[in-house]
Amino acid sequence: MLSAWIAEHGQHCTINIGLWQDNGREEAPAWGIFLADTIRHIANALQEQYGQSAPDTIAAILESLHDELGNPTFDAKGAFSHGHG
Template sequence: MKPLVIPPAAQRDENAVQMLSAWIAEHGQHCTIKVGMWEGQGRNEALIWGMFLADTIRHIANALQENYGQPVPETISAILAALHEELGEPTSPVEGNFADGHN
């Protein structure tokens, strides 16, 4: 098992919340997702997840630029194209159980 490090800001902030964890295991993707936090604050959960994922895509593009010199705008375009294609025609089914994670 090869977990990632917890970001320093999350380690310092006693109110930090892990929203998403994704793994490749047993030949597939496995996730834990904290849903309902924003809805519980009276906000549109889907809209805020979109913003959260957009920020995540920018972090990925910045990391690829820093590590491999890939231009950020081109990387974001490639990620979005792959995202739309995968959403339109999934290469594998999404299965799983959802547990009540409201705490």
């Protein structure tokens, strides 16, 4: 669904859009569930690796996410490529 990495001083990603829509689900809410699950995995990993509180980590991620959406550090650049046919 989503692959992301840092290279050449920037974030790069590939996103598979339309899978949920093609299966009769609304795309935006499904992405919300996917991202929430991802955030929980990050919080659990930080707790296991570094002893950081998972709930505190989730709160910090959500605060940072909200701040970044409201005032982006960088503009999102790139293009969307429609499917593989």
